[in-house]
Amino acid sequence: MATLLHIDSSLNGDASVSREVTRTFREAWEELHPGGTVIYRDLAADPLPHLSGLAYHAQSVPDAEQTPEQRAAFAPRLEVAAEVERADAVLIGAPLYNFSLPSTLKTWLDYLIMVGRNAYVENSPLAGKRVTVVTSRGGSYAKGTPQEGNDYLHPYLEYLLGGALGMSVEFIVPELTLARIVPAMSGLIEQADASRAQAHEDARSRAKALLAELGAA
Structure with missing residues (x-):
C-alpha cells in the first residue's frame, strides 16, 4: 500500500x-x-518553530557525541526527514506570498534539508521520490505579463526539491486567484476560472498517474 504525505501551508483556510x-x-x-x-x-x-542554531548544527555532530540538548533539538528534524523518506509520494500546497513561499513552509524545508543525509549526497533516500507542488498565485507571472520573473517560489522549489534533494517534481499552477476579489481584476475572471478548473483536472490526473506508476491503482 502506498503512503501519501500531504502538506498544506496556506493561511486562508477554506478560502484557499x-x-x-x-x-x-x-x-x-x-x-x-x-x-x-x-x-x-x-x-x-500547527507550524514548526523556526530552526534554532542548536537544531541546525546538531546535524554535524556524531550521534554519540551529541549533548542531551542537541538530541532534543535535533529530534523534530529527524521526524520530518523520516516522514518524507517513508512516503511514496509527497503533495505540497505552496501559495505564492509576497513573491515567495510561506514562512511556515520554509521552516519545514529547513527541518528537512540535511546535507550528508538527503541533500547533495549520492544515494539520497529522497532521490526520485515523486513530489507534486500546488502553487497558487493571486495574479499571473507568465511570460509577457507585467510580473514575469517575479515569482521566486517556483524556481526555488524546483531547484531545492529537484536539484538539491533529487526528487521528481511536478507543479500545478492555478493563477489569477484574486480575480473575483480585486475589482481591478474583474476582466480576468474567465481566465481565472479556467485556470482553477484546469488545476483541479491536473490534480486528479496527477494522482491517478502517480498511483499507476507506483503500482497501487
Missing part, C-alpha cells in the same frame, strides 16, 4: 485555492487507493 486543489488530489488518491495511508501536516494550523 491551493488547499482546494490539494484536497482534490488527495480525494482522487484516496478514492483510487482506499487502503493506503495519508499523513497530513497543516503548517498554518
Whole structure:
C-alpha cells in the first residue's frame, strides 16, 4: 500500500485555492487507493518553530557525541526527514506570498534539508521520490505579463526539491486567484476560472498517474 504525505501551508483556510486543489488530489488518491495511508501536516494550523542554531548544527555532530540538548533539538528534524523518506509520494500546497513561499513552509524545508543525509549526497533516500507542488498565485507571472520573473517560489522549489534533494517534481499552477476579489481584476475572471478548473483536472490526473506508476491503482 502506498503512503501519501500531504502538506498544506496556506493561511486562508477554506478560502484557499491551493488547499482546494490539494484536497482534490488527495480525494482522487484516496478514492483510487482506499487502503493506503495519508499523513497530513497543516503548517498554518500547527507550524514548526523556526530552526534554532542548536537544531541546525546538531546535524554535524556524531550521534554519540551529541549533548542531551542537541538530541532534543535535533529530534523534530529527524521526524520530518523520516516522514518524507517513508512516503511514496509527497503533495505540497505552496501559495505564492509576497513573491515567495510561506514562512511556515520554509521552516519545514529547513527541518528537512540535511546535507550528508538527503541533500547533495549520492544515494539520497529522497532521490526520485515523486513530489507534486500546488502553487497558487493571486495574479499571473507568465511570460509577457507585467510580473514575469517575479515569482521566486517556483524556481526555488524546483531547484531545492529537484536539484538539491533529487526528487521528481511536478507543479500545478492555478493563477489569477484574486480575480473575483480585486475589482481591478474583474476582466480576468474567465481566465481565472479556467485556470482553477484546469488545476483541479491536473490534480486528479496527477494522482491517478502517480498511483499507476507506483503500482497501487
